[in-house]
Amino acid sequence: HLSIRRQRQMCIRDSPTTAASPVQPDYLTFILLFSLYTLRVTLYAAINRSLTVSHHVSCNDCSLSPICLPLAVAPAQLDQLDRIIHRGRPLKRGEHLFRATDGFDSVYAVRSGALKTYVVSDDGEEQVTGFYLPGEVLGMDGISTAHHVSNAKALETATVCEIPFSQLETLSQQIPSLQHHFFRLMSNEIRADRELHMLLGKKSADDRVASLLLSLSARHQRRGLSDHRFRLPMSRYDIANYLGMAVETVSRIFTRFQQQQWLRVTGRDIEILDRARLCGQNHDPALELTL
Numbered sequence: 267h268l269s270i271r272r273q274r275q276m277c278i279r280d281s282p283t284t285a286a287s288p289v290q291p292d293y294l295t296f297i298l299l300f301s302l303y304t305l306r307v308t309l310y311a312a313i314n315r316s317l318t319v320s321h322h323v324s325c326n327d328c329s330l331s332p333i334c335l336p337l338a339v340a341p342a343q344l345d346q347l348d349r350i351i352h353r354g355r356p357l358k359r360g361e362h363l364f365r366a367t368d369g370f371d372s373v374y375a376v377r378s379g380a381l382k383t384y385v386v387s388d389d390g391e392e393q394v395t396g397f398y399l400p401g402e403v404l405g406m407d408g409i410s411t412a413h414h415v416s417n418a419k420a421l422e423t424a425t426v427c428e429i430p431f432s433q434l435e436t437l438s439q440q441i442p443s444l445q446h447h448f449f450r451l452m453s454n455e456i457r458a459d460r461e462l463h464m465l466l467g468k469k470s471a472d473d474r475v476a477s478l479l480l481s482l483s484a485r486h487q488r489r490g491l492s493d494h495r496f497r498l499p500m501s502r503y504d505i506a507n508y509l510g511m512a513v514e515t516v517s518r519i520f521t522r523f524q525q526q527q528w529l530r531v532t533g534r535d536i537e538i539l540d541r542a543r544l545c546g547q548n549h550d551p552a553l554e555l556t557l
Contacts, residue, residue, distance in 0.1 A: 364414050
């Protein structure tokens with residue numbers, strides 16, 4: 267009887283229980299991954315919907331109209347300008363808007379994000395020639411040659427308004443103020459190039475960095491944003507390349523400006539603490555508007 271009892275106990279111990287078994291870890295992992303995937307798809311769909319809506323913002327509704335081409339157009343004529351503008355998909359970071367030797371057909375107004383223009387020398391060296399923020403127009407380099415002579419690349423996700431130049435010319439004949447404003451933009455481009463050459467040729471390294479920061483500050487102010495707190499859309503490498511300096515020199519200058527309590531720098535976030543000292547006694551205010 268004792269051996270029979272032991273056998274029964276062993277059978278009971280080894281037999282499968284009717285209680286609910288714990289969920290296997292692999293199944294929990296699958297459920298978690300599937301939930302994350304569903305959330306990701308939902309977020310991407312929401313972002314795409316918002317971008318699609320933003321593509322169709324008219325000049326009348328655009329917050330940049332006070333500093334962009336619509337500045338020169340009377341409200342009653344704004345629809346004429348709006349009809350010739352093409353609003354395409356956003357540019358991803360690193361994506362080109364146009365390349366050197368591309369045929370010139372349009373100029374572009376930046377709606378969001380930032381772009382840089384650059385040229386490539388015969389030995390393959392890249393030289394940054396400009397940075398463009400929302401409300402600013404680029405692509406005018408191809409007017410005289412019928413093709414672009416520089417490259418334009420997005421520094422971050424960016425959207426632009428494409429303005430076919432032939433249609434802009436026709437509309438400018440009907441709206442003289444628009445033509446005059448466009449001539450002013452071209453004049454500013456020429457002046458910016460000249461002043462950049464002066465900056466690189468005569469200013470110290472500290473003055474070059476200070477002038478660029480003050481330029482970005484003034485351009486943010488024109489958009490109604492803070493002129494003492496802003497984020498740099500470009501890397502230290504791009505800044506150094508644009509100003510004709512080594513990256514290490516740019517980093518040392520930022521560090522020195524912080525130690526002197528002229529700036530507070532956190533990554534690409536800039537806060538101007540002492541504008542008077544940053545400007546210096548020999549600073550040219552015109553550089554703030556055109557660099």
